[in-house]
Amino acid sequence: MSANFTLFCSQCHYSFPPGKFVYVCPQCSHKNTTNTPPHGVLKTLYPYEEIKEKYKGAPLFTQLKKNQFLDILPIEKAESMGPLKVGQTPLYTFKTEKENGEIIPFYLKDDSQNPTFSFKxxxxxxxxxxxxxxxxxxxxxxxxxxxxxxxxxxxxxxxxxxxxxxxxxxxxxxxxxxxxxxxxxxxxxxxxxxxxxxxxxxxxxxxxxxxxTGYNPFTIEGKKTVAFEIFDQLKGKLPSRIFVSVGDGVIISGIYKGFEDLLQLGVIKKMPVIVAVQSSKSDNLLRNMQNDAFEMRPATTLADSISVDYPRNFFMTRKFLQTYKGEGIIVSDEEIMQAASLLARETGIFAEPASAAAMAGFLKFLHKGNYDENFPALVLSTGSGLKDIQTPLKKINLPQPIKPNIDALKTMVEKAEQ
Ligand SMILES: [Zn+2]
Missing domain, CATH: 3.40.50.1100 (Rossmann fold)
Structure with missing residues (x-):
């Protein structure tokens, strides 16, 4: 059983007493101003060595799963999660074509299948x-x-x-x-x-x-469960790369945190390569990776869930990306809309623009020609396309009505086939 979490500030390295909940590190958040990403977002840690000892001799991941991951969650009872089925979303294998005609398989984890249609x-x-x-x-x-x-x-x-x-x-x-x-x-x-x-x-x-988001540390803990599912659904293998859309940096930190927990427990030996994908019109996180002073450019991307001026979890995300050699890809809004369209037409998954950005990043990576992995990459889809219909509606042309007779339909079909 848990409630044995410890909140830890990765900026000043202060650990709070086990089981004590605070939102942010008082010391570090004190310095926060309105023109910098917030300092003092906390990380939740668990007694990893004790957990390893507890399940010694048994396959650790199987035991953790059997106990519904309560050993590495800040709650005591699984029933507290309530009746809705959150997570356990499908992981599909799809194929896409490279410019040279080569067929490339990839995994798609579809989190729009959650009760309110998003990863959140x-x-x-x-x-x-x-x-x-x-x-x-x-x-x-x-x-x-x-x-x-x-x-x-x-x-x-x-x-x-x-x-x-x-x-x-x-x-x-x-x-x-x-x-x-x-x-x-x-x-x-x-x-x-x-x-x-x-x-x-x-x-x-x-x-x-x-x-x-980026204030309550348990938002990251909730989001990390996707890492456990990916590990489980791929039967202990890791995707060659994981492509994730990034705005505030909380989802990507959640994924890192999930895999980091598994690393701490010795379930995995190395971290997967995670690729942060941002829109060129909202790239405040990737653009400031090396900067000492944060330089903000107002976000104007049409992918509104990742349109962010000051990423709320900037410092933690940057640290994760640096520590585990993550990568970054910037895509244009046009590439995002093309990816959303391709995803919908080729796989039957209709993702909102913010979610399709991850696919756009994967396609860009693929077409650059540097994809020679022997194990597929994974694209995380975070939200349903029905969440934001205004953006794609602007980009499509609705057909003109026809007379309801077969001749009119024949003409239309012939025209479409030309
Ligand atoms: Zn601190």
């Missing part, structure tokens, strides 16, 4: 479970879309109250899920940062639990 359910579920174990019945989040709708859905299933603070400019489509799930949307006259700050004040004032 992994984080919402764990945060909700922890709140339940602490007898906190209200969870607040600042969001521009998927995190809010995800929390709303998970809280509905857990009979918890969700307060979602969004900028007033949030498109109505994004509010629809939040309202349908019965959460309370709070529209603020300000941007995402203003919503974020208000959520922190509300957390202090009302004693609500806060799910903000």
């Amino acid at each position: 359910d992994r984080a919402s579920q764990l945060v909700s479970a922890y709140a339940r174990e602490q007898d906190i019945d209200t969870i607040v989040a600042a969001s521009t879309g998927n995190a809010g709708s995800s929390l709303a859905g998970i809280c509905a299933s857990q009979k918890q109250r969700a307060i979602i603070i969004v900028p007033k400019t949030a498109p109505p489509a994004k509010l629809l899920q939040i309202i349908m799930y019965g959460a309370t949307p709070v529209l603020v006259d300000g941007n995402y940062d203003a919503a974020f700050d208000l959520s922190l004040e509300a957390t202090r004032y009302f004693g609500w639990f806060n799910r903000n």
Whole structure:
């Protein structure tokens, strides 16, 4: 059983007492200003040596899985996760064609199959479970879309109250899920940062639990479970590369953290190569990899879930990428839309633009000709295309109506075949 987590600040190396929950390192977050990514995001550690000892002599991963990974999660009971099936998403093998005609297989992990159609359910579920174990019945989040709708859905299933603070400019489509799930949307006259700050004040004032991405360390812990599933579904092998879309850097950190836990436990001997993919119109994370002073360029990508000025988990992501020799690829918005279209036509998976960025990164890597691996790469798809229909709608032409008779249809089919 767990609740034996220890929060650790990888910036100042301070460890909190085991089992003590804090959102961010008070020491490091003290220095935060509005024109730099936040310092002091915490990492959750577990007594790895004790866990190894506990399962000594038995296949470790099998034991961890049997115990529903509670040894390396910050909750005590699996029931706290509630009734919805989060994770256990399909991992498909597809094929795509290189420019030279060579057929290349790749894996696609489809996380749009989660209850609210996005990867964010992994984080919402764990945060909700922890709140339940602490007898906190209200969870607040600042969001521009998927995190809010995800929390709303998970809280509905857990009979918890969700307060979602969004900028007033949030498109109505994004509010629809939040309202349908019965959460309370709070529209603020300000941007995402203003919503974020208000959520922190509300957390202090009302004693609500806060799910903000890159603020609550357990969002990373929830997201890491995808690494366990990949390892399990590929029967202990690792993909040659894992392509991940990056905005705030919390999903990629989650994947790194999951594999790092397995590394600490000796389940894997080396880390997979993870490739961070950003849009050229929102590349603040990759562009600042080597910089001492963070230089922000306002994000304008159409892939709105990865449109980020100051990545909330910049410092941890940079450290992961540097420590484990991760890679970075920048793609254009055009390449993202082409990848979304190709993915949908060739595989039947309709991904939102922010999610298709990972596929765009994989295709770019492939066409550069430097793909000679003997084991396929994996592309992570993080959200359904139905989450953001406005962007692709602008790029497609709807056909003109025809008369409902066979001659008109024949003409149309002949024309299409030309
Ligand atoms: Zn610190």
